[in-house]
Amino acid sequence: MPEPIDLEYDVVADDYQTAGEASNNxxxxxxxxxxxxxxxxxxxIIAYEAEMNLVIHAGGGRIVANIDENKVEIKTIDQGPGIPDIGLAIQEGYTTAGDHAREMGFGAGMGLPNIKRNADVFEIDTKVGVGTTLRTVINLKESPI
Ligand SMILES: Nc1ncnc2c1ncn2[C@@H]1O[C@H](COP(=O)(O)OP(=O)(O)OP(=O)(O)O)[C@@H](O)[C@H]1O
Ligand SMILES: [Mg+2]
Structure with a gap:
């Protein structure tokens, strides 16, 4: 990969028709x-779960990916309701998904645990009433000793 690549996608709230397009791209x-x-x-996996969280929980947002020879960094930025208790939110099975999201097959409470499991770096910065930023990194090279 000679040049670093930056990608950015807008993700629309509650739109299950277009949901998944950004992570697929x-x-x-x-x-x-x-x-x-x-x-x-x-x-x-990281991008899809993060995208669906923007669709379902955050009122939409942006996915930003920065790729270079050392890493794939995937971030989401939203101005949704925020996450009151991150420790609870990353527990397997915890969900606040409503009926519609559940009818569409979401709301198992497995998205954040799956993101965490697949990332080398996993950070959430969130403030209730302001929004949430998720940052993940996958390392492409072994770290020296
Ligand atoms: N960007 C976000 N903004 C606000 N709340 C969020 C956001 N992402 C996750 N959450 C909260 O964290 C909870 C757990 O998220 P997680 O992705 O693990 O499960 P889920 O989205 O409810 O279900 P699944 O991902 O299995 O379909 C969500 O139910 C929601 O309450
Ligand atoms: Mg989810």
Whole structure:
């Protein structure tokens, strides 16, 4: 990868028709860049779960990806309701998804735990009533000793 690549996507609230397009485009772009398939898979899971959280919980937002020879960094930025208790939110099975999201097959409370499991760096910055920023990094190179 000679040049760093920056990608940015707008994600629309509550739109289950277009949901998944941003993370799918990111995954295809990584494949085209020749990123190995295991890393592509991890990035696709992170991006998809983060995108769906923007759709379902955050009133939409943005996904930003920065890719270079050392890392795939995926961030989401939203101005949604924020997360009152991050420790609770990252527990498997915890969800506040409403009926509609559940009818669409979401709300297992597995998104954030899956993101965390697939990321080398996992950070959430959130403020109730202001919004949430999620930052993840997948390392592409082994760290020295
Ligand atoms: N960007 C966000 N803004 C506000 N709340 C969020 C955001 N992302 C996650 N949450 C909160 O954290 C909870 C857990 O998120 P998680 O992705 O693990 O599960 P889920 O979205 O409810 O279900 P699933 O991801 O399995 O469909 C959500 O139910 C919601 O309350
Ligand atoms: Mg989720």
């Amino acid at each position: 990111l995954k295809e772009t990584l494949k085209i860049l020749g990123v190995n398939s295991s890393i592509c898979r991890r990035a696709a």
